[in-house]
Amino acid sequence: MGFHPYICGKEFTISSRGTHILASPIEYLKGVGPQRAELLQKELGIFTFKDLLEHYPYRHIDKTKVSLIREIGPQTDFIQIAGRITSMGIMGEKRSKRLVAEIKDASGVVELTWFQGITWIEKMLFVGQSYQVFGKVSFFQGLPQLTHPEIEPLAEENATARNFLEPVYSTTEKLKARGLGGRQIAKLTQALFLHLREKDLPENLPDYVLQQLQLMPRYRAITNIHFPPSMEAWTQAMNRLKFEEFFIAQLRMNLVKSRRHRYSKGVIFGQVGDIFNTFYEKYLPFELTGAQKRVIKEIRKDTGSGRQMNRLLQGDVGSGKTIVALLIMLLAADNGYQSCLMAPTEILARQHFAGLTKLLKDLPVTIRILTGTTKAKERREILKQLEDGTIQLLVGTHAVIEDTVQFKNLGMAIVDEQHRFGVAQRAKLWGKATIPPHVLVMTATPIPRTLAMTAYGDLDYSVMDELPPNRKPILTVHRYETARSQVMGFIKAEIALGRQAYIVFPLIEESEKLDYENLMKGYENVKAYFPEPKYWMSMVHGRQPTDVRETNMQRFKDNDTQILVATTVIEVGVDVPNASVMVIENAEKFGLSQLHQLRGRVGRGAEKSFCILLTSTKLNNDARERLKTMCETTDGFKVAEKDLELRGPGDIEGTRQSGALNFKLANILQDRQWLEAAREVAEKIADNDPDLSAPENARLLEYLQSLKGKTAWSKIS
Known part of the structure; x- marks a missing residue:
């Protein structure tokens, strides 16, 4: 394959077979040793032979083809040519010193340039001799050249290409300095393959799956992903391994879901009683949407089944998740159970508490709030009432999961904005009852379907894709900094109509101090447009003491101030129906989901609302794309799809903790058809053979058992 492979050292004996060979520490591979092993561990996370095997090349260089020099064009990336060196000499001095050679074939001439290792290369090359050259094309003063190309002598009669596809592996500067560049990693990988047999990489997919989807066997796929004989073989290997990554993740989640459905005992909400009915008939502020009714029906079915519910409820900003x-929670109360609603911030928890208290009016339901700032005396009282069952609904922040908080009979745990809580934090809630409570996880950040079924495949999920009829669409526009005075004039016009406005500044700097200075400067600039006493402003940011922040927020809610200048602390949950304008300063510095969340702070009343994205005139393509998306749609699911497309799944907030997206090859956007196929097969297996006891699924069972303990998988999303 064009490499001179290393042979394994004495420390490693070939007799260790199967998983043992792959579990061998990387230092035992000849050519690595303790020092290089330490670097490979630190730089690339390669600890074992298996890790090296799974350090896949990110592309292959096609060395099966020799091109003509005249074929080089602006789009050419790498090229392989064969020709005769016609001239060679050193040019420039000191830093600009370089060796320049001209190589000629039947179609033209191109320059080869070296800035390093000049003396050695000059001794190696001869004018008049033929060479095969491979390198990356760059342009200098409009003319193509190959800088630091690979070059080797070529006999006239043998002017053909070497017959293989060369893998290109990612590496780092530190590794290169220790002689572990991409090509050296390729040599180490090839050395490892000399000691692998088919039984060392046993098949893990059932034969019927391989046949149904016409997939390449596993050993061949792993060989061909590194050293394929052709691009077609490489494509087949990629498809096989992408499917495998998706399938194993989907199968594990579906088996968890299937076992939970069979074995996890849950409390039963068997009746719809007086509290629920009285609220529904007398106090419900508006007619429920079809989506809300559907979700309530799904939850009622779950909570009446005798199994523990684990459901993800996702709905766009303002789709009415709180009323659901x-x-x-009223259904739980009717059945003699307590409920708990956990929110990520004190502002959001207090807002939920205020909203729920107002909705409950004089219904016989005791609701309390517990946060980090609850005074000691009140806290003692709340803890006592939770234990004796007096409190039916508890709203709170992280304070709710502290060990001192004990319930008499917790039957329903609701987690709002779930991406802000880690799995371990949520798990503490489930431990607060003998029979684990039903769990409803809510998020106002719509999750694209592909992401939901990958990251949350072990949860049943409901989608609320309908806005209440009284919500008017928000008009979103993009304006440059140069139009600031017109934007401020527009806010004045809205205030004259009795409305209010938000002006939000980003948190972007590494330094909290700089952030604070930027905000204060912005506040003063806004103040210049809105002088007191004609206009009143309040400001909210993370560095304020909680009571100051709450007071400023309350003043805005009560319409004592017409403008709220804030950082992103208002991103979720702030509800001021009278606010009709949202101005987002430096909008190019926000992510799409954050922009969408901020926009959702307006449009909560009966009046037409506006979101103005204010930016500098210098925008990169990604920022332009984000702003364009915001102006074109208010549909959170479309926004989320675009966000996924622009940022990739690994960066989407909250998905990392699931462990489901650490794919080495598969991409949930580009490989959607393999994800769908994997999900379909996994669901069928989990339904028909949930214990994997059928003979045809034996190798699947064995493979999953071999993975146990290597990934933190949880029943709690």
Whole structure:
């Protein structure tokens, strides 16, 4: 394959077979040793032979083809040519010193340039001799050249290409300095393959799956992903391994879901009682949407089944998740159970508490709030009432999961904005009852379907894709900094109509101090447009003491101030129906989901609302794309799809903790058809053979058992 492979050292004996060979520490591979092993571990996370095997090349260089020099064009990336060196000499001095050679074939001439190792290369090359050259094309003063190309002598009669596809592996500067560049990693990988047999990489997919989808066997796929005989073989290997990554993740989640459905005992909400009915008939502020009714029906079915519910409820900003949560908590109360609603911030928890208290009016339901700032005396009282069952609904922040908080009979746990809580934090809630409570996880950040079924495949999920009829679409526009005075004039016009406005500044700097200075400067600039006493402003940011922040927020809610200048602390949950304008300063510095969340702070009343994205005139393509998306749609699911497309799944907030997206090859956007196929097969297996006891699924069972303990998988999303 064009490499001179290393042979394994004495420390490693070939007799260790199967998983043992792959578990061998990387230092035992000849050519590595303790020092290089330490670097490979630190730089690339390669600890074992298996890790090296799974350090896949990110592309292959096609060395099966020799091109003509005249074929080089602006789009040419790498090229392989064969020709005769016609001239060679050193040019420039000191830093600009370089060796320049001209190589000629039947179609033209191109320059080869070296800045390093000049003396050695000059001794190696001869004018008049033929060479085969491979390198990356660059352009200098409009003319193509190959800088630091690979070059080797070529006999006239043998002017053909070497017959293989060369893998290109990612590496780092530190590794290159220790002689572990991409090509050296390729040599180490090839050395490892000399000691692998088919039984060392046993098949893990059932034969019927391989046949149904016409997939390449596993050993061949792993060989061909590194050293393929052709691009077609490489494509088949990629498809096989992408499917495998998706399938194993989907199968594990579906088996968890299947076992939970069979074995996890849950409390039963068997009746719809007086509290629920009275609220529904007398106090419900508006007619429920079709989506809300559908979700309540799904939850009622779950909570009446005798199994523990684990459901993800996702709905766009303003789709009415809170009213659904309240109805479910009233259902729990009717059946003699307590409920708990956990929110990520004190502002959001207090807002939920205020909203729920207002909705409950004089219904016989005791609701309390517990946060980090609850005074000691009140806290003692709340803890006592939770234990004796007096409190039916508890709203709170992280304070709710502290060990001192004990319930009499917790039956429903609702987690709002779930991406802000880690799995371990959520798990503490489930431990607060003998029979684990039903769990409803809510998010206002719509999750694209592909992401939801990958990251949350072990949860049943409901989608609320309908806005209440009284919500008017928000008009979103993009304006440059140069139009600031017109934007401020527009806010004045809205205030004259009795409305209010938000002006939000980003948190972007590494330094909290700089952030604070930027905000204060922005505040003063806004103030210049809105002088007191004609206009009143309040400011909210993370460095303020909680009571100051709450007071400023409350003043805005009560319409004592017409403008709220804030950082992203208002991103979720702030509800001021009278606010009709959202101005986002430096909008190019926000992510799409954050922009969408901020926009959702307006449009909560009966009036037409506006979101103005204010930016500098210098924008990169990604920022332009984000702003364009915001102006074109208010549909959170479309926004989320675009966000996924622009940022990739690994960066989407909250998905990392699931462990489901650490794919080495598969991409949930580009490989959607393999994801769908994997999900379909996994669901069928989990339904028909949930214990994997059928003979045809034996190798699957064995493979999953071999993975146990290597990934933190949890029943709690």
